[in-house]
Every structure is written in C-alpha cells, then in structure tokens.
Amino acid sequence: xxxxxxxxxxxxxxxxxxxxxxxxxxxxxxxxxxxxxxxxxxxxxxxxxxxxxxxxxxxxxxxxxxxxxxxxxxxxxxxxxxxxxxxxxxxxxxxxxxxxxxxxxxxxxxxxxxxxxxxxxx
Numbered sequence: 001x002x003x004x005x006x007x008x009x010x011x012x013x014x015x016x017x018x019x020x021x022x023x024x025x026x027x028x029x030x031x032x033x034x035x036x037x038x039x040x041x042x043x044x045x046x047x048x049x050x051x052x053x054x055x056x057x058x059x060x061x062x063x064x065x066x067x068x069x070x071x072x073x074x075x076x077x078x079x080x081x082x083x084x085x086x087x088x089x090x091x092x093x094x095x096x097x098x099x100x101x102x103x104x105x106x107x108x109x110x111x112x113x114x115x116x117x118x119x120x121x122x
Contacts, residue, residue, distance in 0.1 A: 001030045002094060003041050003060070008086055010053060012043055012062060013094035015107040023073035043091065045069040051082035051089045064091055 001018050004011040014028065022028045026045035031038050041060040048065040055061075064072070068080045072091070079092030096108045 001028050001041070001043065003030070009088040009090070010060070010062065011090040011092065012041070013092050014043070015094050017107050019073055019093060022069070026069070051080060051084065051091065053084045053087060053089055062089060062091065 002013040018028050022043060027042060029040060029042040031040045037058060039058055044061060044063050045066055046063050048063065051064055053062045071077055072080055079090060081090040094108045
C-alpha cells in the first residue's frame with residue numbers, strides 16, 4: 001500500500017493483492033521505520049457513511065464504510081474520496097505507471113491509459 005501526503009490531502013493506493021486482502025479481512029496495514037520510530041498506516045473497513053481518518057500514536061487510520069468498500073473491491077471502480085473536516089481523503093487502486101520506473105509493478109492494475117498511449121506512439 002502506498003501513501004501520499006500532500007498539503008491537506010491523504011491518498012492510499014493499493015495493489016490487486018492488497019485490495020483482495022482488504023476485501024477478505026477488512027484491513028490492510030503497512031509500517032515504515034524512520035530512525036528510531038515508525039509510522040504505521042492502516043486502511044480499515046467499518047460501518048458508517050463517510051471515509052474518516054485519525055492519527056494517534058504514530059498510526060494513521062483511514063476508515064472506509066462497508067458499502068463503499070464492498071463496491072470498490074467487487075467492481076472496476078478506481079476509488080473513493082471524501083473530506084474529513086479539512087482533510088481530503090482518497091483511496092484508489094494502484095495502476096501501473098506509464099513511465100519506466102524501477103519498482104515492481106507486477107501486482108498493479110493495468111493502466112487504462114496504456115492502450116491509448118501505445119496507439120499514439122504507433
């Protein structure tokens with residue numbers, strides 16, 4: 001799961017296997033070590049009507065309502081967004097990059113723009 005924090009926005013991007021894990025277990029968690037401490041970030045499915053977020057004890061938790069989570073994991077829908085006060089939240093499926101990158105993208109979703117780009121180049 002990738003996390004992007006920019007200005008007052010928080011975005012989670014999940015690969016195919018992470019979306020499948022989220023569909024089955026209702027939670028995906030990652031941790032990054034920064035010096036002597038860590039930052040944990042979690043996507044969790046719960047009842048409710050809106051995407052929410054909290055930050056407690058170096059843990060970012062984004063909660064996605066069950067109805068959104070079920071639709072997102074069972075369809076081609078790319079993502080859901082919402083506001084939590086002034087914080088913009090976005091949960092998306094992670095597509096392969098159109099540029100050459102060094103990271104392993106074998107578990108990413110096919111980029112819908114890839115075919116158009118291929119047609120433009122040929």
